[in-house]
Amino acid sequence: MSSHTPSATPPPLDLSKWQKVPTLLIAIGGLLAFLGAFVNVKQFGYSWLLAFMFFLSFCLGALFLVLVHHIFDASWSVPIRRFVEHIACLAPVMAVLFIPIALLAGKLYPWMSSDPLHDHALKAKLPLFTAPMFYIVSAICFTSWWFFSSKLRYWSLKQDETGSAECTFKMRRLAATGVFVFAITLSLGAVMWMKALQHEWFSTMYAVYYFAGSVWMTLATVYLIAYLLKRQGPLKDVVHETQFYFIGSLLFAFTVFYAYIHFSQYFIIWNGNMPEETFWYILREKGSWWDVGMILIFGHFFLPFLLLLRIDAKLSWVMAPIAVWAWLMHFIDLSYNVMPIWHPEGFVLHWMDLACIAFMAGVVIKVFLKSFAAHPPYPQQDPRFSEAMGVYIAPIIVPLESKPSGHRAK
């Protein structure tokens, strides 16, 4: 690791003039999106769905990072865990933002108005692809995300007061069950809300594809937030080179993982060459969607891959532009998934897309900042904290007989 790193923190930025931005985003974006719903309800629906899936990525990506932190009993990520927990706790917000999609589902998803008797692809998916199941599955998804994210944050905050190792064990148990529920619900969400736009299609890689892109973008964002929080003060003394280096390395890993997953999905369909599968990509090779596909190959994979390849890149200035680039690429990637069915002629950046993104960005940032301000900025009494700081504290050896009963030895 080289020495020209974020550890030599420059003075805090003056962010006071940015304070009104979330409110402005909500006001302007909300107004335009609301108007858009009357101008062209279908365009509004697809724009909203695109923006929703985009911000859901942060929430799920963050939940995944928290789950993984506890499952691996990681120490390095303790100082960044709190704000990641706050992002994961956006689940109820996402549930509220889902309401327009729930209302417009009949218009957005062609399968909802299709007759299973005449549509074999629909009949084959019957127990799942019915209108009631759509809502039940959506409810299950949001409930589980809300349950695990809020429980994990609850015990984390509890530990701030008590410092008890019991909280760590509780969180670890939650994470071990949660990761399975997470995998199932994320798959259901990705399939029901995004893939079902073309329900005739099937790909077992699809949910993993959404997952890989989501975690990738979340990691880039976590890096940026950690950097800003360090520079502005709250995490000044606790986030070090190690944390940045590891987030950067994970980002690099997910750059490759995303490419691997998306390539595999394409390759299997390309190789199998069956009309039931190829039609999805054929639609996306027409018009300017072809160019979007190329942008994904070179911009979503090659560019970040080559930029992040060097060991010292993870600590260099290049990380900030990469984070912004990751948002753009993930947006384009989701657009590539959602929009071709509505704009088969090619990529269109509609003003309603921007309005919905702006509105949700405002909401999400506001809620995040509110929860961040309401709680300690990092876990205060986590038993792994000193380890994360690279400080060795010799364990206190308690003689066997004086050990309190009912306490599990670690």
Added chain:
Amino acid sequence: MAETAKTYGLIAEFETPADTMHAAERVRDAGYQKWDVFSPFPIHGMDKAMGMKNSKVGWFSFLGGATGYTTGMLMIWFMNAIDYPLVVGGKPMFSPFGAFPVAYEMTILLGAFGAILGMMFLNRLPRLHHPLLKHGRFSLVTHDRFFVVIETSDPKYSELEIRKLLEAAGSKRIEVVEE
């Protein structure tokens, strides 16, 4: 051969990784260039303590990988589209998608070769003999001792200065290594 033995350098023995690390920092700060640290296991942070830059091995593996990728693509293109055109599954004679898995494997293979050969080249391996191997106590480096060696070829080499520096760093045993 009874010529007067040439000196290879000075070897200082240390007993703990922490002492070795601090000694390395002192040697680094004194501005020596031709020196090295030997330990039974990797010590985290030693690179920094020695003031070492990023290893150059990465460039060899990158070049190896790039060569492997290109070779794989060209090989399949030449074989399937030029030398012996073969239609498989109604696909084009050559497509980067079909060729990718093989090209990818070639990337990994030649990338690994690049890393191994680059490492050996940079370390001047294989070599059959090294002056340190003649030094009696040096074999302890595979057991529980740590060594700092400063070579005579260092432009700043001066036996007196180095002895002073390493003694101050806490070494109890400083000896001359003969070529």
